[in-house]
Amino acid sequence: MASASLAEAGQGGRRIAVVLFNLGGPDDAASVKPFLFNLFNDPAIIGLPGFLRTRLAKLISSRRETSAQANYAMMDAGGGSPLLSETRRQASALEAVLASALPGDEVQTFIAMRYWHPLTEETAVDVAAFGPDEVVLLPLYPQFSTTTTQSSLKAWREAYAGSGRSRAICCYPQGGGWIETQAEEIRSILAETRDRPIRILFSAHGIPEKLVAKGDPYQEQIETTVAAIVARLGEVDHRICYQSRVGPMKWLGPSTPEAIAEAGRDGVGAVVVPVAFVSEHIETLVELDIEYRHLAERTGVAPYIRTPTVSLSEPFIAMLSDAVVASLGRTGVAPYGPGCRASWKACPFQHQERAA
């Protein structure tokens, strides 16, 4: 059979581009300010009209530059973020698994970052040059938010002008490998700390409350993820809390520092689980491991243990591969996994996005 008809029959011969989306991070100290500018200039982050938003983004990125540079310098990543190198490793691991899952097809993974290189517009050109028959858009955000997934996919739609039928995976808040890996990490820590009272603090990146009131499903999906992990662990003392608060608006709470202080008052140790990140970066390596550890020491929380992110765990990468393969077989709006319900108010995904 010629390759075109093989492709139509779904039996291989297709060129498949899998685009992994993440936030991006600066390469070095000099790129911290322009990275922050790009972030705060996104209407999904600051919902002001263009001119005002750009002025505010310039102001905030200037004001935050020095303190952010100091934080990035605390990681072993040349004054920048390790996020891109971590994401590259995940992309290679996924490509290898997909090569076995889809024999006969040519699968290539790409990385599109929202606020720093490789920027979405650059990756869109690379994907178009690959000439795919199928494009699978895969956010590395397990939970959907307008500030992350929606913003990334909007940027992609605006940038991509190449070939292929595009499909987006909106989210996988209770994807098997994502949940299993985290439950396993927590289980092994609990087994080692059996002699002490411990509370699990599921720490997610926060967002402003106002966005949730407008229908952003992020908080609901964080709760879905936590419920799925806790269901695997059985009865455990736990809290959901939100880290990385920025600016004067009211953010989701309680904050992770508040939850740590509460653990101190209650005389329990803390196992902190970063429940919205799939790899290591400033929010885990600096905020959780350095800043909040100091807070735990000051408030008498001992032990203070942070679980690693899922990163290259085999069940997690296998789950991503399953999501990609399932998305290829879909027609119409068909979310991935039971954690993604078409009824979610702000899950606007047409999972089959665009005809070829």
Ligand SMILES: C=CC1=C(C)c2cc3[nH]c(cc4nc(cc5[nH]c(cc1n2)c(C)c5CCC(=O)O)C(CCC(=O)O)=C4C)c(C)c3C=C
């Ligand atoms: C679940 C993932 C994320 C959500 C939701 C999110 C929302 C969000 N973030 C900011 C502001 C900042 N975020 C920053 C870093 C950062 N954020 C995420 C993920 C989510 N953000 C990641 C993976 C990273 C790390 C990137 C890295 O370089 O390693 C930063 C920069 C760091 C700092 O100065 O603190 C800012 C600023 C807002 C305002 C927001 C929702 C409105």
Ligand SMILES: [Fe+2]
């Ligand atoms: Fe963030």
Ligand SMILES: [Fe+2]
């Ligand atoms: Fe969905």
